[in-house]
Amino acid sequence: MLKEFRSFPLAAKRLIIYYTLASPFLIVDVIFPVYLFKLGFNVEMAGILYAVSALMGVVFTFLIGRALDKALSVKTAMSIIEVTFASANFIYAYATSPIHIILGSFLERIGGVFTVSYQVYERDAYPEDIREKVYVYHMALPEAAQLITFPIIGILLGFFFTSLEAFRMLFIISGLSSVFFLIYIQKLLPETSQTVRLKEKGKAKIPREILSVAAAEILIVFSFGLTYGLVLDNYIFNVLSLSVFFVVLIEVAISSTSIFASFIADKAGKESRFKMLYTGVILMTIYAIFTGTLEYWKLSSIQIFTLLFVATMVMELGHTIWLIFHRSYLFEFIPSNMRGSILGTISSIHRTLGILAPLIAGTMAHRIAPLAPFYLQFTLLIFAIVLYKLSQH
Helix, strand or coil, rough: HHHHHCCHHHHHHHHHHHHHHHHHHHHHHHHHHHHHCCCCCCCCHHHHHHHHHHHHHHHHHHHHHHHHCCCCHHHHHHHHHHHHCCCCCCCEEHCCHHHHHHHHHHHHHHCCCHHHHHHHHHHCCHHHHHHHHHHHHHHHHHHHHHHHHHHHHHHHHHHCCCCHHHHHHHHHHHHHHHHHHHHHHHHHHCEEEEEEEECCCCCCCHHHHHHHHHHHHHHHHHHHHHHHHHHHHHHHHHHHCHHHHHHHHHHHHHHHHHHHHHHHHHHHHHHHHHHHHHHHHHHHHHHHHHHHCCCCCCHHHHHHHHHHHHHHHHHHHHHHHHHHHEEEHHHHCCCCCHHHHHHHHHHHHHHHHHHHHHHHHHHHHHCCCCCCCHHHHHHHHHHHHHHHHHCCC
């Protein structure tokens, strides 16, 4: 395994190491909904805060796209992400009101404008002939880092340091880590000839031959925007009355399963692409409908959580397999000179729908039932399967 990893191009190795080192700090995204609950917000209000900040982010994306005609280097765009994310974490650490949450989230959205730079860099750094194999390590190594660090942090926050101040300290540490990653990007990542031109995002059209594939991705990402994070954390923390440790355990299920699924995908090979794509989405569909019914089971909180844990492993098995084969499939259709603009267009659609997802999810979870958004996710995943079928014609 190590020998194979060492055989990859330098840019690919350095990028995967960057992802791996940064992944433990993603714990702040995992606990963020719980942090909002500890600040006194319910799931509906939290959804509104997410939606407002997402709307502001989309407006800012449009404005900066109109104003910035000059193309940025990929490394510059990645550095902007680190700066804005660090600033957001520092604001969260001292948040006391909704305006602080909106401001911090707005800064994250500004960084999100530039996240297409990751995929553009990957497209250059990961050689086409071994891209699926490289993506196995791209997925597995960061997940392994989370598998080690997340449970430790979850235990500390769930049982030993449960105060609001402990959560605040974690945001401060995460913000400080961005200083290191900013240096890493500038000094250790090899240069690439590709650039990110934000102004192209609003103008690029998705080619007809990949329209159904891109639409399937958009539906799948939107479906998880409805259920992952806010709704799931609300169910575990507020409905089941379990600690943040159990919220983190869900991430452990995701990380451990993702590593396993990555190697299944590696063994499957390119000739099994469509079979693996369908399998991945079907497993996610099973997860959605099963999880939606959990609130009707007459079981204890721990028993329900155990079922949720197993269901999450099934979901991530499907999600990882889908992601590896979907991304490789999509890249094959994108001309080199259009990769930034097309990926940017898809990314901007994700951000636009990201305004609706938390608003719909929070309202459904508060007004209908805590797990109601999972039924909508199930429907969207069925449509995604149909779109993949259409892409083969």
